Amino acid sequence: MKKNYLLLFILLSGIAFAQKESVTTTIDRKIDDAFNFINTGNPNKAIPILQKINADSKSINYKLGILKAGYALNLIYYNKADYNKVITLSDEAIKAGKEIKSYVYLSHIHRNKGNAYGELGFIDNSGKEYFQALEYAKKLKDKNEKYYAVALLYDNLGGYYEKIKAPQDSVFAYMAKALKEVEKISDNEANKSMVAAKYSLIAFEYMCFGVEYSKLGKPEIAEDYFKKSLEICESKKFMSLIDEIILLSEMGRFYYSQKRYVEAIKYAERGLLTEKNSGSAKIRRDLFETLSKSYLEINKTKDSKKYLNLFTILNDSISKVEKETVNISSNDIATKQDENHLANIKKISVIYILAAGILVLLVAKYWKKRNIKLKKKYEELIANLELKAKENTEKPVAFKENAKQKSLTIMDETVNVLLEKLSKFEKSHKYTKQDMSLPSLAGQLNTNTKYLSEIIKQHKGKKFSDYINGLRIDYITEQLYINPTYREYKTSYLAECSGFSSREVFTVVFKKETGVSPSYFIENLKSR
CATH class of the missing domain: 1.25.40.10 (Tetratricopeptide repeat domain)
Structure with a gap:
């Protein structure tokens, strides 16, 4: 750390x-x-x-x-x-x-x-x-x-x-x-x-x-x-002020996860008091979030709203700074690579001319294939959404029996019960909550994490995180398809309402699940 x-x-x-x-x-x-x-x-x-x-x-x-x-x-x-x-x-x-x-x-x-x-x-x-x-x-x-x-x-x-x-x-x-x-x-x-x-x-x-x-x-x-x-x-x-604040923040988060809200408030409030001398904006944001959620759980809505407002303002500010910093850093890294590349070009200018010509042809060929591939992925996605709209049913997440030997033996009756509960879970859209985790879902379904993880792996063909992310992407693609209003939202909002912690993670998972980027998908929907 x-x-x-x-x-x-x-x-x-x-x-x-x-x-x-x-x-x-x-x-x-x-x-x-x-x-x-x-x-x-x-x-x-x-x-x-x-x-x-x-x-x-x-x-x-x-x-x-x-x-x-x-x-x-x-x-x-x-x-x-x-x-x-x-x-x-x-x-x-x-x-x-x-x-x-x-x-x-x-x-x-x-x-x-x-x-x-x-x-x-x-x-x-x-x-x-x-x-x-x-x-x-x-x-x-x-x-x-x-x-x-x-x-x-x-x-x-x-x-x-x-x-x-x-x-x-x-x-x-x-x-x-x-x-x-x-x-x-x-x-x-x-x-x-x-x-x-x-x-x-x-x-x-x-x-x-x-x-x-x-x-x-x-x-x-x-x-x-x-x-x-x-x-x-x-x-x-112990002398480090920053590390003390991090510890208090993590303890507040831990006790909140254990539904011990009074203790969560105790450590988060203490962390906030200590943080005044450090200027650690990201930790302060986390403390605000823990306090807002914990006060809400014990029905102190006034305190909860207070800290939610503080969290929202600070989080927006941090997100803006981080976005600008990522863009600047990406450009700086690319610039350094370009400078090294240009230095080599000067030494081998004749070879560069030939290589550039070949590169242009390769790039053109690559983009042509890429556009064809993206178009095909997009059309497949639209076809699935149209079929789903006609049938007016939830599109099931692709699943398959795991070809590997089962690592855990579970009674067929238990498997059937859990699969039925998973089906209801998929229709409830609860997977769009950002705090959805294997332990929390296991608790909701009255089972243990080992059974749930094994059944998802065997019958959905995915590990838990990929299973949840697949449901989230299915949900947001459907909303984008059936509701034009969603196409006007920022990517960060689409990420949030589908359960992702950040725009960057959402973009990566969206492309992994659909084969196209969110911007490509939305632009093509708008031009239909």
């Missing part, structure tokens, strides 16, 4: 460098002043100071000043969710770090750059940055710095493997490796900030285990890990 300002404190207070001249001493003093603002919860005041330090360091070619200021800004902008600036500043700081071989900074900058890529959805780029950071971390000579840096990378790699849908064992393995590595740091370490960082990361890993076990439907184990994390958080050994 993501560690923040505490790491900056370790780097700035625990690593000594020789000073070149008096002006560099002044720069380092100003960096300390900027850090004081960061450490006291005023990062915005530190930004202009660090920008001036960066400019002054460049003017005298002071690499360490560029590196320190760049990294500090890197962390500030990460916590402000300005991931494009994180990536841009990282490149400049990495260049300076390589010249002076500062492996500790290089490791943490690459790691934070990987976090930024991950937030923007560039998972491959994120993984590359993490593995590069791990190489630098393993080169550190100071054992405790090495233990800590490597532990952070193992933690991030656990999150990376979860995003690429690796087996759950891989995710838990990296989380366990992170704990094992950080526990090697001695409690007798003279640098107190390093000891604090040790327990901060241990608490953070406990929280991550709580989150993962909650996802697996093991609330008792999850709660135990959350409480162990909170115990460290409430001790004097």
Whole structure:
């Protein structure tokens, strides 16, 4: 996951460098002043100071000043969710770090750059940055710095493997490796900030285990890990404000999922009170959501509406910023690739002319085939919708018996009962709720998750997530077909009303299920 300002404190207070001249001493003093603002919860005041330090360091070619200021800004902008600036500043700081071989900074900058890529959805780029950071971390000579840096990378790699849908064992393995590595740091370490960082990361890993076990439907184990994390958080050994807020937010979310609404409110309110000093907009948004939903469940509608309004305003603001950031970052990445491509073109101009001609022909051929394929997919989709409209029946989700050997034996009577309940579920449109999960559906159908998962796999031919997503896409394509009003809605609204958490996920699943993009489908419907 993501560690923040505490790491900056370790780097700035625990690593000594020789000073070149008096002006560099002044720069380092100003960096300390900027850090004081960061450490006291005023990062915005530190930004202009660090920008001036960066400019002054460049003017005298002071690499360490560029590196320190760049990294500090890197962390500030990460916590402000300005991931494009994180990536841009990282490149400049990495260049300076390589010249002076500062492996500790290089490791943490690459790691934070990987976090930024991950937030923007560039998972491959994120993984590359993490593995590069791990190489630098393993080169550190100071054992405790090495233990800590490597532990952070193992933690991030656990999150990376979860995003690429690796087996759950891989995710838990990296989380366990992170704990094992950080526990090697001695409690007798003279640098107190390093000891604090040790327990901060241990608490953070406990929280991550709580989150993962909650996802697996093991609330008792999850709660135990959350409480162990909170115990460290409430001790004097824990210093990271951001991580404390994340923990309180996750606990609020966990207790809400367990229908323990009073406890959910308790931790979310506490998190909101603590968050006032951090400026973490995304966490504040999550806290607003938990409070709105929890107050609604205990019939305090006035409080629920208050937090729902705050959530909506903040969520719209964050979504706008993230959309702009993703577009800018995508363009920046494409621009860098184009620059490298053009440099190669200049060296082999004759070959390029020939290759360009061939490329044009291939692209033309590709687009022709692609358009034919898209048109065919669209026509098949329309034919199915027309047939469904004539029959005036729900279009069944394609299913088939699993050809593989059944991994779980279930009585035929039980299978028939559950299939009948699933049929009613499909007609109820409850799958459009964003919080629909395997445990929640199993609860609604009065069965267990193993039986439900196995029956869906055997009789629907899909895993649970694909089954739910298929129902959602069937629902929204039908609405678009029969109701022209839906064709005027934004993609983000279509995603929300069909149960998807984001426009991006909706677009990917829509194309996977139908073979065409939502925009292509809507444009062709409008031209009918």
